[in-house]
Amino acid sequence: MSMERGPSCACRRGSRSDNRGKGAMGAEMVSKLLRDVAENALKLMRADGVYIFLCDEETGELGLGVGVWASGKEELPTATLRKDSLAARVAATGLPIFLDDVESHPHPAPEARRWGLRAMACLPLKRDGAVLGVLNVVYRAPHAFDEADLRLLASFASQAAVAAENAQLYADLEAKANELALLLKVANTLSSSLTLPQTLNTLAEEVVSSLNITLCSIALLENDSLSVQAAYAIRSLNWNPPIGKPFPLSSLPAHQKAISSNTPIPFRQDDPASALPQHELEALLTKGISSGLILPLSTAGRTLGTISLGEMRRWQRAAFTPHKINLCQAMAHQAALAIERAQLYQRTMEEKQRTETILREASAGLLTLNNDLTVSSLNPTAEAILGYKASQLIGKPLPPIFTQHPSPLDQALQTRDRIPPTETTISSKNGPKDLLLAVAPLPDGFLLSFSDITRLKEIDRLKSNIVANVSHELRTPLASIKAYTEILLEGLEEDDPTLRHKFLSIINQETDRLAELIDNLLDLSRLEAGRFQVNRQPLPLSQLVGEAITSLSIQAQRRDISIHTDIPSDLLLHADRELILTMIKNLLSNAIKFSHQGGRVDIVAKLEQDHLALSFIDRGIGIPEEDLPHIFEKF
Structure with missing residues (x-):
């Protein structure tokens, strides 16, 4: 007798046996519950063997759940069934099939001959109109299935479906918990990294380890080009990624599509519709990849780059299922946030170093005060001018250095306005000094910028002394020259040649004195200008x-x-x-x-x-x- 019964229904596939998210506890519960049903069916149906197959919800393949034989031997079929097997037909149609004698059936089941079977009953495991798997009861001799057998088999199929669904629900919950734990682990790992290179390298390694894939490369976008900044692969792969080499985005169509659409792009190299061009595969991944996934890295509308995942092991070519793609998207979002944080930290550190360099190399003294007038920072120039080390001042009240009151700082305290550069005097640790001091209010205190003009003031005073002294030195010989010249011009009484010679000699001496004074001034000028050559x-x-x-x-x-x-x-x-x-x-x-x-x-x-x-x-x-x-x- 051959019978096909039951309404048509959609196939609801179970989880993959290799899905690491399900966990060992979920797999053990599925196996125990289904084995109890199979052993009861074996005993009550007096069958030679009972198999329960489960549908993989992502690959669509039938995988063995449990199998028991009356002989007690582990005579198990292959892990998956061919698509033309009797169980596969039942899973696809949702209709039970009963074969009293396989040999009399016009289309015998291929597995019957392979396993030496003569009678088979295949029933779908259905819950809420969806097929979870197949119950397969087999005999090595012909067996006529009567109404009592059909009712009993339907009961076992219902029990197996309930058991599979309950176990699957538990496994799904456990998988969700594992996924959340995985995302938390990734988040914690990334949060411990602040520098951009460390963040990228940690991310690439964590992705390969967590997703159990062959390799991962992370490329950042800059000036319409992608360049790999970090990569990680399983140890058995000899891979030298092109770190730092830019590739124009226009030459990477799949990556360009992922960025422009902000959606993940899965690919399989054995599928012409989704396969990557070879040059794109080798640019950001490597040759030999059989399947993979390209994920955009984006936050708040800003695209940072891409994560490219690759699987080289061909038995894993379906590794990037919709379920895993969703998980990868969640990880990519975490990664984008971590990368953005690392980039912000890097820019902050670069700006900090830039500011510190400017402050350190500034020729003016810079000192910042808190609102309570304690010193918060000062640069080396300020240390040199004030005569105090930073360690002596930071965190302590500003010493009473101002000798003029009100000082520019006093004025700033009263008005909270900027005080332009003003000449003032201070009492530094090395003695009194003249400063050109400006004060600018800050949100949390004041900025004092000052230059030491002590030497300039001394030069100014010195110039005044020079003018006075030179004027005196020049006036004396000039007065003598003028006096004796006037006497000579008016004419000497009795035209005394001796007296005339004396007067001219005095004029000549005073002239030499003037010339010597001028020569000394010129020599001094040349010395200070560095133009005097020493021989x-x-x-x-x-x-x-x-x-x-x-x-x-x-x-x-x-x-x-x-x-x-x-x-x-x-x-x-x-x-x-x-x-x-x-x-x-x-x-x-x-x-x-x-x-x-x-x-x-x-x-x-x-x-x-x-x-x-x-x-x-x-x-x-x-x-x-x-x-x-x-x-x-x-x-």
């Missing part, structure tokens, strides 16, 4: 001192000053002739000028270790003690 050569010191004494002999004679020297005749000095002679003249002139009438000046030279000591000794009024620190300053 060092060996010079006999006694000869130089002799020239200076000769040039100043008239000045010494007028004051009746005697000059004595104690200089070895063979003592050589390596120096510029004009500079050293000017120095000797200046020192000797001062010694003569400030000696008492009829006094004495001694010039002594001697070697002291590695240098020469040249001393000018007079018995004059000396230098006031308060002026000693300034003897090497100009004028």
